[in-house]
Amino acid sequence: MLELKAIEGAAVDAFFHHLNDASIAVMAGTVPHPITPDWVADRLARRLAEEEAGTAAQRGLFEDGVLVGDVSYFTDTHGHIQIGYAISRAHRGRGLASRAAALAIALVRDHGHTGPIRAGYAKDNPASGRVLAKLGFLPDGEDMVPSLGRGGDMPVWSVILRGDVHLRPVQDADLPALYRHQLDPDAYRLAAGGTLKADVATFAAHVRAAVAAGADFCTILHEGHVAGYLAAFDRDGVREISYWLGRAFRGQGIAARALRLFLDRAEVPADGFHARVALDHVASVRVLQKCGFAQVGTETGFSQNRGAEVQDGLFRWPAA
Numbered sequence: 001m002l003e004l005k006a007i008e009g010a011a012v013d014a015f016f017h018h019l020n021d022a023s024i025a026v027m028a029g030t031v032p033h034p035i036t037p038d039w040v041a042d043r044l045a046r047r048l049a050e051e052e053a054g055t056a057a058q059r060g061l062f063e064d065g066v067l068v069g070d071v072s073y074f075t076d077t078h079g080h081i082q083i084g085y086a087i088s089r090a091h092r093g094r095g096l097a098s099r100a101a102a103l104a105i106a107l108v109r110d111h112g113h114t115g116p117i118r119a120g121y122a123k124d125n126p127a128s129g130r131v132l133a134k135l136g137f138l139p140d141g142e143d144m145v146p147s148l149g150r151g152g153d154m155p156v157w158s159v160i161l162r163g164d165v166h167l168r169p170v171q172d173a174d175l176p177a178l179y180r181h182q183l184d185p186d187a188y189r190l191a192a193g194g195t196l197k198a199d200v201a202t203f204a205a206h207v208r209a210a211v212a213a214g215a216d217f218c219t220i221l222h223e224g225h226v227a228g229y230l231a232a233f234d235r236d237g238v239r240e241i242s243y244w245l246g247r248a249f250r251g252q253g254i255a256a257r258a259l260r261l262f263l264d265r266a267e268v269p270a271d272g273f274h275a276r277v278a279l280d281h282v283a284s285v286r287v288l289q290k291c292g293f294a295q296v297g298t299e300t301g302f303s304q305n306r307g308a309e310v311q312d313g314l315f316r317w318p319a320a
Helices: 011-019 037-052 096-110 126-134 172-181 185-191 200-212 254-265 282-290
Strands: 002-005 056-063 066-075 081-087 117-122 138-147 152-161 165-169 216-222 225-235 238-245 273-278 294-303 308-317
Touching: 002 096, 011 037, 011 056, 011 066, 037 056, 056 096, 066 096, 081 096, 096 117, 096 126, 096 165, 117 126, 117 138, 126 152, 165 254, 172 200, 172 225, 172 238, 185 273, 200 216, 216 254, 225 254, 238 254, 254 282, 273 282, 282 308
Parallel strands: 081 117, 238 273
Antiparallel strands: 002 056, 056 066, 066 081, 117 152, 138 152, 165 216, 216 225, 225 238, 273 308, 294 308
């Protein structure tokens, strides 16, 4: 399992040996070569102070308990958030760089930063450019930055990530925005189910009760902003999925991207995941179809939100 953890205890020595590598120093602006244990201790202390100030963070990249690299983010001189990552020499060539960069993006979002994310890579390191391009980064110019590892300026390509979608377990701080998103009678009419919650406290109690009953309740972030939620819960003997986006976030493919993320990570029940949606809610049907759900039936029932009978499509994933 690949995960990010704080660099502390025995991991500090492993981090020293990881960074004390000329091949990392020449690609990083702020790492000289060689380094000393004291240099590492000072860097970690500075990063911790910066994290407390909300401007940067550094984590070890661990695979089954072994440090195989590091990821970080920092605030550049223009006030932009930039990510960085490095894979230890012995662990390169296994696709870890792409996963490390993705974890760096998640770290930025988990720490509450919003807006585009930037990165830079040395012009003589096209492999890093390919990693970032796979994650959706686009060209954003070029620059010259000081490099301690090179002893002079390093020409770099600048890239930017816009419109990223991230899922995280719902947090109390998300609930007011999620409550405001559900204050949309037109959306309830389209959905044909559910009830508007009277206030934030009522909505929060509903979410907490669902989580306590075993629901996976995730906040959907778009560029770090609370865009909506995705939930999986038990109903009528199956694991059912539901999602909701605020009006400003609809029509951009966010729901489908969030659902794909969820399906990629989730433990799939024996009977798969199920969903139900009013068949005349074309946009929602399209989200399910894009993600590989197949319609397996229909069900007609009375909708309080519409004051009429509505035909729901019953969907399942995987389709087979």
